[in-house]
Amino acid sequence: MFDDHIQFYRSLEMIERNRKRRMEIKRTGVTRVVILTKHYAFKIPNFCESWGDKWRLFLHGLLANMQERRLWQVGRYPELCPVIFYIPLGFLVVMPRVPELTDDEFYALDFETLVNRPDYYVPAEPKPNSWGWLNGYPVAIDYGN
Numbered sequence: 312m313f314d315d316h317i318q319f320y321r322s323l324e325m326i327e328r329n330r331k332r333r334m335e336i337k338r339t340g341v342t343r344v345v346i347l348t349k350h351y352a353f354k355i356p357n358f359c360e361s362w363g364d365k366w367r368l369f370l371h372g373l374l375a376n377m378q379e380r381r382l383w384q385v386g387r388y389p390e391l392c393p394v395i396f397y398i399p400l401g402f403l404v405v406m407p408r409v410p411e412l413t414d415d416e417f418y419a420l421d422f423e424t425l426v427n428r429p430d431y432y433v434p435a436e437p438k439p440n441s442w443g444w445l446n447g448y449p450v451a452i453d454y455g456n
Contacts, residue, residue: 351406374401377401395407410444
């Protein structure tokens with residue numbers, strides 16, 4: 312009987328680990344929710360029932376998605392994580408999933424040189440979770456603000 316319980320809990324732990332590998336939902340942003348799968352990041356406007364100003368925040372999420380798509384479409388700068396798919400009007404932006412920079416990695420970068428390019432400016436916040444690694448190079452993963 313005791314072994315059955317141990318096996319049951321091990322199975323639950325394995326299911327939870329596999330679920331986390333497949334999909335993760337990040338609700339840390341104010342205006343957008345990011346659904347992370349193994350290979351992609353899906354960004355959708357946040358619509359939370361508990362907030363009094365939900366429509367304004369939802370509209371800001373739409374605008375953030377439209378801005379990311381437009382910046383990528385016009386510039387295709389190597390410091391921006393590419394937008395590989397989008398739905399018009401800002402309802403969805405899809406990017407490759409990249410690992411976020413750790414605090415140590417971020418603070419080791421020369422941020423001013425990274426964002427202030429000779430011909431353009433990279434519009435990303437100076438914080439680790441706005442940046443990730445793509446093919447060994449730092450890229451802005453949140454540049455829709």
